Amino acid sequence: MSDSSDNRERVTYGDEKVERGSGGETHQVGARGRPTLTTAQGAPVADDQNTLRVGERGPAALEDFHFREKIFHFDHERIPERVVHARGYGAHGYFENYAPLTDITRADPFQKAGQRTPVFVRFSTVAGNKGSPDLARDVRGFAVKLYTQEGNWDLVGNNIPVFFIQDAIKFPDLIHAAKQEPDRGFPQAATAHDNFWDFASLMPESTHMLMWVMSDRAIPRSFRFMEGFGVHTFRLVNAAGESTFVKFHWKPVLGMQSVLWNEAVKLNGADPDFHRRDLWDAIQSGNFPEWELGLQLFDDDFADEFDFDVLDATKIIPEELVPVQRVGRLVLDRVVDNFFAETEQVAFCTQNVVPGIDFTNDPLLQGRNFSYLDTQLSRLGSPNFTQIPVNAPKCPFANFQQDGHMAMINPVGQVNFEPNSKTGASSGPRENPKAGYRTYPAVEGGEMRRVRPASFADHYSQAAQFYASQTPIEQKHIADSFVFELSKVDTPAIRERMVANLRNVNDQLAATIADGLGLPQVPPASPAAAEPRLDLPISPALSILRNPPESLAGRKIGALVTDGTNAAIVAKLADALAAENVVLEIVAPKIGGAKLSDGKLLPADQKIDGGPSVLYDAVVVLASAAGAELLAPDATTKDFISDAFAHCKFIGYVDSAVPLLDGAGVAPDADDGLVPLNGRNGVAKFVKACQAGRFWDRELLVDQT
Ligand code: HDE
Numbered sequence: 001m002s003d004s005s006d007n008r009e010r011v012t013y014g015d016e017k018v019e020r021g022s023g024g025e026t027h028q029v030g031a032r033g034r035p036t037l038t039t040a041q042g043a044p045v046a047d048d049q050n051t052l053r054v055g056e057r058g059p060a061a062l063e064d065f066h067f068r069e070k071i072f073h074f075d076h077e078r079i080p081e082r083v084v085h086a087r088g089y090g091a092h093g094y095f096e097n098y099a100p101l102t103d104i105t106r107a108d109p110f111q112k113a114g115q116r117t118p119v120f121v122r123f124s125t126v127a128g129n130k131g132s133p134d135l136a137r138d139v140r141g142f143a144v145k146l147y148t149q150e151g152n153w154d155l156v157g158n159n160i161p162v163f164f165i166q167d168a169i170k171f172p173d174l175i176h177a178a179k180q181e182p183d184r185g186f187p188q189a190a191t192a193h194d195n196f197w198d199f200a201s202l203m204p205e206s207t208h209m210l211m212w213v214m215s216d217r218a219i220p221r222s223f224r225f226m227e228g229f230g231v232h233t234f235r236l237v238n239a240a241g242e243s244t245f246v247k248f249h250w251k252p253v254l255g256m257q258s259v260l261w262n263e264a265v266k267l268n269g270a271d272p273d274f275h276r277r278d279l280w281d282a283i284q285s286g287n288f289p290e291w292e293l294g295l296q297l298f299d300d301d302f303a304d305e306f307d308f309d310v311l312d313a314t315k316i317i318p319e320e321l322v323p324v325q326r327v328g329r330l331v332l333d334r335v336v337d338n339f340f341a342e343t344e345q346v347a348f349c350t351q352n353v354v355p356g357i358d359f360t361n362d363p364l365l366q367g368r369n370f371s372y373l374d375t376q377l378s379r380l381g382s383p384n385f386t387q388i389p390v391n392a393p394k395c396p397f398a399n400f401q402q403d404g405h406m407a408m409i410n411p412v413g414q415v416n417f418e419p420n421s422k423t424g425a426s427s428g429p430r431e432n433p434k435a436g437y438r439t440y441p442a443v444e445g446g447e448m449r450r451v452r453p454a455s456f457a458d459h460y461s462q463a464a465q466f467y468a469s470q471t472p473i474e475q476k477h478i479a480d481s482f483v484f485e486l487s488k489v490d491t492p493a494i495r496e497r498m499v500a501n502l503r504n505v506n507d508q509l510a511a512t513i514a515d516g517l518g519l520p521q522v523p524p525a526s527p528a529a530a531e532p533r534l535d536l537p538i539s540p541a542l543s544i545l546r547n548p549p550e551s552l553a554g555r556k557i558g559a560l561v562t563d564g565t566n567a568a569i570v571a572k573l574a575d576a577l578a579a580e581n582v583v584l585e586i587v588a589p590k591i592g593g594a595k596l597s598d599g600k601l602l603p604a605d606q607k608i609d610g611g612p613s614v615l616y617d618a619v620v621v622l623a624s625a626a627g628a629e630l631l632a633p634d635a636t637t638k639d640f641i642s643d644a645f646a647h648c649k650f651i652g653y654v655d656s657a658v659p660l661l662d663g664a665g666v667a668p669d670a671d672d673g674l675v676p677l678n679g680r681n682g683v684a685k686f687v688k689a690c691q692a693g694r695f696w697d698r699e700l701l702v703d704q705t
Pocket of ligand 1: 082124163
């Protein structure tokens, strides 16, 4: 990481040395080379421990300007959190283009092979407040700001390619229904309550998205293991003014991975920052998260022939029908310097497009184009939010906008209007008909009406397609989450209405959910605006498990060690995992570490109480005989093993640790997901087994409800 003090200019005022930072701020250098603490006005502070008082035990003096300024600033530290997507985490990086795409777009990032465009990405959950846990069942925001040479392009997407609603006018209702109920102020970051399901069950257009949200997609293992989507159909426009429709995809290079619901619930307690910590750790350790940008390109003919309306954001275009072409990669290689300045103040606006990128008439997108700019004013408090470094373009920019709260950039010189008769630089900027942004001249017309087109009427066919495209275990997870969520709904009629809707998706699914809820009978299917098509071909790309990762890279394995643990096995494991680019974390009874069989102290990363197995993709239990005896009655150790087993994780173990497995109710030979490490190639076998991610065969045995 670069040391910002390197950029500092040192000047001398009288006897005092003053450092000037790159932002122009100054610090007086006091004792031992440290800058002197000053007020915001620059006055040096002599005492930051005590308020100014009249007499040792007397009242505080109003003239204590240092105290008043400090508290005043503190009182105003918060800005309004985002109405949605309040909980988020961002990082810097770049987009690298593979090959020129000049035939389809004149957008700057796609003009040359190897061209790099700086980016800032913010991932988020939607429903929870800023301090809510990371593993809520929710859609994840995947917002990318590309600082192109022709302005900022914001691709403000999600990790799910469809949305709940078709028209932006329903967004406030959707979000009101999803967030805490207004009278009680809970539940936090959870849709498992009456209001959400009341709304959802009355809005059949939400069904497709509900299938995704009830699937494992809504509880990703981390941001690094999830896809991203631009959702809407956009336009790419080339230099000749020709348009191609496009859907944007982000494909994670490490592959997709999710956690189990029971695991998510426990993760939220063990580490509410699990996702942000994962991103921070990955970047700080040089394992830069990476996604490939994929484009689905199609023309008007395809749009006219396709079974669904390409302007309807509740629909996908299956990848099998229009392949995703990978055109570049997004690499996140730098964490923020300051969370507030960058992640909190970043202001994405869907209206931020650059020449070569254009909108379509998707009614959600059209509504969003109003909402984002508007929301920034109330969050950031000034139209000058564009001047905050994370929001400012990195290309030259010039206009006659001026003044307003916190204006840092103002026109220089006499002229702040156009046209003007001045010449040269002092005459200010001028429009550029050649290089300037030109809207695609789509021909529009028709009656001005509030109407939902008939082409948006099919609410169930793609929901059915999504369900049919999942593996049986993923289908089970979908049914389980519907049952979980609807079991938190107090009003029986809402539960029934939802099941009635789901009969239009899949009868078996509806029956399983009805049974899970203990409904006396499966309700009849609700009437559908358009007859659902249950014959759409399955789309394997929609399943996480049908698309397993190519390697274990980026995963994390937890090793439970005690005093006396076999040092040779630890060393072997460390080597084998390093070769796979897998992180090994040492979990021990004490954070100081454990003295292994070779007499050496191995420092721990986690004390067992703070290192439950939910933090890891797989675990190994390496306790020595004496260590196993010590830990056998320990409840946390039992949880470590029994949770790993219940979450279908691969568990490696040494012979001396078998009593711990027994104590946790896990037979060491219960299934092939338990791998003995002592034998020949034990470690290699374990590492190989872990490639499968989870040992799913176990799930039906450990989950009986
Ligand atoms: Fe957003 N959305 N949204 N949204 N959205 C916001 O903007 C809105 C929608 C998305 O990390 C808000 O700055 C409307 C779809 C992300 O800062 C707000 C509609 C998709 C983020 C807003 C939608 C998104 C937001 C709140 C219905 C996926 C977080 C704070 C038409 C394609 C960006 C803010 C960040 C944030 C409005 C629907 C993605 C209020 C009106 C569909 C990733 O402007």
